[in-house]
Amino acid sequence: MFVMYRSYTDWVKVIVVIDNNVYREDLYTSWGLSIYVETPGVRVLFDTDTDGSRLVYNAEKLGIDLSTLNAIVISHDHYDHSGGLEAIANFCRGRPIYVPAHSYLLDYVCNLGLTPVPVHSTTLIADGVYVVGELSSGAFGLYEIALAIKVRSGKLVTLCGCSHPGIERIVEKVLKDIGGIPVAVIGGFHSPTSYSLDKLVELGVEKIYPLHCSGLGAVRYLSRKYPERLGTGGSGFVLYVE
Ligand SMILES: [Fe+2]
Ligand SMILES: [Fe+2]
Secondary structure (H helix, E strand, O other), X not given: OOOOOOOOEOOEEEEEEEOOOEOOOOOOOOOOOEEEEEOOOOEEEEOOOOOHHHHHHHHHHOOOOXXXXXXXXXOOOOHHHHOOHHHHHOOXXXXXXXXXXXXXXXXXXXXXXXXXXXXXXXXXXXXXXEEEEEEEOOOOOOEEEEEEEEEOOOEEEEEEOOOOOOHHHHHHHHHHHOOOEEEEEEEEOOOXXXXXXXXXXXXXXXXXXXXXXXXXXXXXXXHHXXXXXXXXXXXXXXXXXX
């Protein structure tokens, strides 16, 4: 059945389920990333960390019912984003899992009982919820997708995994393919250059949350040059946009 979605949603809640650092002291950290996204129309898990048991523990503590997930998105093939898949698959067999079209995980996720959806170009998967088309990092054939949510007011939230293709290229693609006001970018930036971070500001990103593999250098650079733009995240951080 073909479903037409609206280009926006009324609100979005983003919860960092697990990250390299904590925002809430009662939660686990891990070398990895997993972010839960909820809108009035859909519940999505973006990446699944390294460690399924810690991920499930944190989700329970945060009141997230994994069995109600409508879909999973895996940004790229690295283990610190797909390591928890086996544990998550137990909660949502048969449900769609969006992966880069060039992913090596297709057979693996089929064997876990999930339904792979290879993503080449930007795809609207629910009202205002977009899987951002794959970009190549140019190294070792690694491709990466992202997630962007647009609300009625035009505000855009972008989630990224490791940003191997470059965080500024991901945000440029989001603005080109979807458009809107980039109020927040959250995720791993993979030790970005100062050029990448300056470019985010130039593109109008209002709040930048360097999680996971972003590195201390990025945090220091942002806090020195753009202190008002730097956001603090970590396991348990919640962002609500409407
Ligand atoms: Fe990573
Ligand atoms: Fe990575």
